[in-house]
Amino acid sequence: MPRFYLFGFDTLANIELTTSMAEAPSSAAPELSFSCLPADSAGRQGCTGNVLYLSKRLNGSGESRVQLFEESGTTWLMRFPGIADFFLRPGEIECRLVDPALAFMVNVLLLGHVMACYLERQGILALHAGALAVGDHAVLLAGHKGAGKSTLVTSMVTAGFPLMADDIAAVEARDGSVPCRSAFPQLKLTPEQLGCFMTDGGESYPRFHPGFTKLSVPVVDLGAFDLGPRPVGAIYLLERESCDVPVIERLPPARAVVELARHSFLGHMLERTSLQRERFAHLARLAQAVPVKRLRYPNSFDHLADVHAAIARDQKAGT
Template identity: 45%
Template sequence: MAYRYWIYGLCLETAYRFRTPLTVAPATATCNLRFLCVPGDLGGSDGDTAVPPSADALYLSQERNWCGEHVLEIYATADGRLMRFPGVADFLVSPGRIVCRLHDAELGFMVDLCLLGHVMSYYLEMTGVSALHAGAVVHDGRAVLFAADRQGGKSTLVTSLVAAGFPLLADDIAALELSAEKVLCRHAFPQLKLTPQQALRFVGSAEGFGLVHPDFPKLSVPADRVGSIATQALQVARIYLLERRAPDDADVAIRMEVLGPGEALIQLVRHSFLAEALGEHGTVGARGGELETAVRVRFQRLAAIARSMVVKRLCYPSGYHHLPEVHRAVLADLGEAQGVERQAS
């Protein structure tokens, strides 16, 4: 049986049953990406993902697993880009098609994590769409993005905004495209990754939700349990870079700082979902000229986004009780932006 889903602006067709909540696409939608998942060992039939001897190593992550292997390896092959998660799964990425070979059926939960995260981000980047490590909500018909480092408060702030009536556009990866000199953010998928404490606060219960990963506490919570969902690509109104301060920090006041285009570009590169992997593509591998061109085009795309957008640093104090005040500050800032646009039109 074939299933069709909307994900990052693409209609994905697959026989694979995802554990993650996804937006169903109508049967009449034109499929532009197919996903095949084949359990079992490497080697053999259609979609073979064994590394050929002639493959160029494009990226080997510094982070290693418990066996001492690179957590992520990327190779250039004649059939496409091979993304290997040693001991877990391999993904062969080519235009319109992604093939996965799962090493161990007991690791099936990793298919969702790898595909919907690193693999789809890589696919987007290779097709001219920038993938930022950011959440996105909708205000007045436009997308508002929030980017942060790990433990930076992004999930808490985004979820609190969804609970306050702002439809969710993306939870963890914001897919940005340039269209007619506008920056659009595509719909990702209707999931919020919450800790039990966050689920208890925003949903009322932490019961009945599966773990995103068995070794980590975050739960996979359908976004409609918290608020509404937006499924169309929307023009981006703002990108906020979050700096959550500890309650005992001397400077805990909510403040915003506009970043110049140069600093905004640096931060967009830094907050790219695959910043490290994509940053090395111009220097590793025999196909250096081709890869340097891809990196240059990606850099130019991010520079164009930085020039087209207002990017602000948003500093605010930690704590649930401060969130309403943060909401008001964001709304006031967006209201000022709309006022300027009306005066200019």
């Protein structure tokens, strides 16, 4: 059975994932089990427990695309109507697939919303950010759409900074220690983004999702992967501007908490659950323990090396 690291968890699965994973040794007991039941075992998606969240976005049948329920004190159900149910329990994630033709969605959903929710239930913040190893530390890059996060992360990977996470950075803030867990060794890039770093071969990569343009690119084809965990050195909030040089400014803790909340992967989904109070306290501890900085940088591919150097200098100055 496949055995791999997933957000720092030694994971045992009953199926192979299509995304490249970091292999885990089989000597120790797994920390997380993932199973996907065949379609004939899934049954029909019916009513369930206490409603925690229903997305405003609807599918073609008029149902919320993402639904979250509390089945019991230890079991949460994340439902994607017409696609799959994911049951989340301590140490276990179970998928029940509605239609075998949708098997490709297991990979998409598990590595996104489902793992983010599982992390949060374990008291681990899931931030919408890329993460790289810079020296002995993890550096997180967050930014709203259009901020250039994917391009900057990939450019740093190709420049020799090992990837830790492409889109979801798993961070803990306990007892003064703030480690970042590594996700999995894959980058999601549009063909245009990939073309900036690879002159040929891009056409051979599959789409991460058939309806999206981004490709699933193993990081080994562009650079290295760091298994982590590593202490977080800083979190940079990206802003592309018409400036000549990168500018880095530290935010005060109160403002940092607000920005971290905005860059939480599932903040909108979890804000009315029992996790919310502890999540806010967790964000506050993170903002106090780790520098959160605004990184304004030139809107030009030619200046990316300058951004790498600015981050490296900032990290060296902070050690």
